[in-house]
Amino acid sequence: MKLSGSEIIIECLKKEGVEYIFGYPGGAVLHIYDALFANKKIKHILVRHEQGATHAADGYARACGKPGIVLVTSGPGITNCVTGLATAHMDSIPMIVISGQVSRAYVGSDAFQEADATGITRPVTKHNFLVDTRESIPEVFKKAFMIATTGRPGPVLIDVPKDLTDPKIKIPFEYPKKIKLRSYKPIKSDNKNKITEAAKLICDASKPMIYTGGGVILGKAHNQLKTLVKKLKFPITNTLMGLGGYPGSDENFLGMLGMHGTYEANMAMHECDVLLAIGARFDDRVTGDTTKFCPSAKIIHIDVDPSSISKIIEVDLSLVGQTSKVLNDLNKAIDLKKKNIKVNKIKKWWNQINKWRQKKCLNYKKSNKIIKPQLVIEKLYELTKGDAYITSDVGQHQMWAAQYYKFDKPNRWINSGGLGTMGFGLPAAMGVQFAHPKSSVICITGEASILMCIQELSTCLQYRLPLKIVNLNNRYMGMVRQWQEFFYEGRYAMSYMDALPDFAKLASSFGHEGITIEKPDDLEPMMKSALSKKDKLVFIDVITDQAENVYPMIQSGKGHHEMHLSPTGSDTELA
Amino acid sequence: MEEKRHILSLLVENEFGSLSRIAGLFSARGYNIHCLNVAPTNDESISRMTLVTFCNEQKIQKLMRLLEKLVDVVNVKDLTGETHIEREMLLMKIKCNKKQRNELKRLTDIFRARIIDVSDTTYTIELTGVAEKILAFINSLGNIKIIEMVRSGTLGISRGAESLQSKG
Known part of the structure; x- marks a missing residue:
């Protein structure tokens, strides 16, 4: 079979089982688009901005576990992808971005729409390739898919000069079945004796705590985790990226931890004597002041990436490997049927935790005049029975969604945790809807974030995506305003969103339905009716309390035990 | 630390x-x-x-x-x-008039350096050794003017049978 470079690219994607490409055409990729046009298997989704393509592919990958594919042109096409690549890179999301490049003869000449794609994206990709011969295309694609999806996943960029995709030059095509990369060792594990050691530490703990992150979801280890927790009856907390890795409505679950984590989760972290960290990376938003982190705990860390071990917090025992595999081994080692395996009784510890729980740190002051943002999420949780795919943008609404929507299943909570990319929510929701066409997909956003990728409403109409967008509209960049209130004596520099559009009208001008909810009494019925519209996108603009803050809060430089609790909750003092 | x-x-x-x-x-x-x-x-x-x-x-x-x-x-x-071996190479061009030639020749001999090029007014010297030796040589030049110099940076290799393998 003789094919052109463009046809080879499409064939490679087919061999990898690609269903969707999110992209935007341009000069350097027109040959590829021509080959794509002729194919019947792969569907191309035309976005309105390349950043949207990357977030959509990212959302798709997070929701179904398969790599998201992006196709963009050279120059501005690829530079617009940088934020999306960095977002995926920080959260270890498998993604392949194919970018056009000017023809090889022009590379380095400042040609029209030329940008050094591999140079620009090197720090924000797991790896990248500049294809230099037609013959190497299949090998490069095989390598790219392998690198993106194995070990700690991540985005990979393939930059393809236009002349290599010339439809007139055809060469024989064969896709390699297997590929070996001597320099790439996705998983290095050497845990044999350490598993027993870890099991012993765990069984002997009197104040144990389990802290899990996105690695449980990426490593598909949720079942193994559930088995372990149920067997041990230990308390467990999830990071922002780890929500859904363990059922959020389960009694062992203490809520999210960290800067806006629950009182009970953070206190249990501070007091525990053995900490089992699984697929989590001790991010600064999780640890608070590292010198005050888990002061009396022996720490066991399970992670697929050796460079994550002791990166921020020195750990006592590390188990490197796929989270599901290591948890399997650990579950086997802690076999309660065996006589010599006994787990310490931790009733006292639970009594203490239940006392912390009684603080009810997520309580907030109810109002019948103004809509409280927390109430919107609570109602959304009730109305969707906790079973929707939720994407979010970045800021207060993201934290409230994480705190008040309980995720019982993995891959349901999709947000930019590491990079904190405003504008992520809407395009990510598009990707999720393509991955799960029949499911309810909701984007929880704020009026500042949504405007960063609002153009994608047009894409939503083109593909009739029945998303629901819940806009917590407080006319402020809420999280910025909160920090300015706390740390800048209320000088709200540039955080007020003046001259906002009428979002309902904006949505309808894009061909969707838009509603505005202003009264607490209208919230439930109006949201219910909007959510029942299964065949169309509804933009639900909810006018919320401008002054509401996210609590609890650990200020930077403070430890887990030094939370700021809500003044309207049960405790107004510093904990 | x-x-x-x-x-x-x-x-x-x-x-x-x-x-x-x-x-x-x-x-x-x-x-x-x-x-x-x-x-x-x-x-x-x-x-x-x-x-x-x-x-x-x-x-x-x-x-x-x-x-x-x-x-x-x-x-x-x-x-x-x-245990390892490390070496660095120095190439250096220095100002050298007729009066200085003997002194410079002695100095290069002491350090086991070599004069690899000569002009009316310059010597070009090659020296190999550990970084300390290179520095000692440079310091010993005293008032002699260095026109330009280039160092390879450290090169290293393990002693004995140990080696750095390209596995796979």
Whole structure:
């Protein structure tokens, strides 16, 4: 079979089982688009901005576990992808971005729409390739898919000069079945004796705590985790990226931890004597002041990436490997049927935790005049029975969604945790809807974030995506305003969103339905009716309390035990 | 923790962008590169890099893991942890009039350096040795004017049968 470079690219994607490409055409990729046009298997989704393509592919990958594919042109096409690549890179999301490049003869000449794609994206990709011969295309694609999806996943960029995709030059095509990369060792594990050691530490703990992150979801280890927790009856907390890795409505679950984590989760972290960290990376938003982190705990860390071990917090025992595999081994080692395996009784510890729980740190002051943002999420949780795919943008609404929507299943909570990319929510929701066409997909956003990728409403109409967008509209960049209130004596520099559009009208001008909810009494019925519209996108603009803050809060430089609790909750003092 | 000199030996894929990836890691993660040498090896698909950096034990462990993670890095080793041989080469052009020639010849002999080029007014000298020897030679020149100099940066290799393998 003789094919052109463009046809080879499409064939490679087919061999990898690609269903969707999110992209935007341009000069350097027109040959590829021509080959794509002729194919019947792969569907191309035309976005309105390349950043949207990357977030959509990212959302798709997070929701179904398969790599998201992006196709963009050279120059501005690829530079617009940088934020999306960095977002995926920080959260270890498998993604392949194919970018056009000017023809090889022009590379380095400042040609029209030329940008050094591999140079620009090197720090924000797991790896990248500049294809230099037609013959190497299949090998490069095989390598790219392998690198993106194995070990700690991540985005990979393939930059393809236009002349290599010339439809007139055809060469024989064969896709390699297997590929070996001597320099790439996705998983290095050497845990044999350490598993027993870890099991012993765990069984002997009197104040144990389990802290899990996105690695449980990426490593598909949720079942193994559930088995372990149920067997041990230990308390467990999830990071922002780890929500859904363990059922959020389960009694062992203490809520999210960290800067806006629950009182009970953070206190249990501070007091525990053995900490089992699984697929989590001790991010600064999780640890608070590292010198005050888990002061009396022996720490066991399970992670697929050796460079994550002791990166921020020195750990006592590390188990490197796929989270599901290591948890399997650990579950086997802690076999309660065996006589010599006994787990310490931790009733006292639970009594203490239940006392912390009684603080009810997520309580907030109810109002019948103004809509409280927390109430919107609570109602959304009730109305969707906790079973929707939720994407979010970045800021207060993201934290409230994480705190008040309980995720019982993995891959349901999709947000930019590491990079904190405003504008992520809407395009990510598009990707999720393509991955799960029949499911309810909701984007929880704020009026500042949504405007960063609002153009994608047009894409939503083109593909009739029945998303629901819940806009917590407080006319402020809420999280910025909160920090300015706390740390800048209320000088709200540039955080007020003046001259906002009428979002309902904006949505309808894009061909969707838009509603505005202003009264607490209208919230439930109006949201219910909007959510029942299964065949169309509804933009639900909810006018919320401008002054509401996210609590609890650990200020930077403070430890887990030094939370700021809500003044309207049960405790107004510093904990 | 005390900062120490570490000599890292790396085998990297001889591919477009490899050097930039490694240099980029150092700058992105806040490590200095004291000196760096890259050249081909007997296996044409692999380049060998020797790199000297100063950092404490904890930071060097992290750095090694980050380097190992790079897709282009085939193998990496901290030579400082074992017995090794290191050498550096210096090429130096110095001002030298007829009166100074004898003195300079004696000095190069003491350091086992070689005069490899001569002009009416200059000597060009080649010297190989450990970094301390190179520095000692430079310091011994006193008032003699250095016109230009170039150093290869440290090169290192393990002693005995130990070697850095390109596994796989």
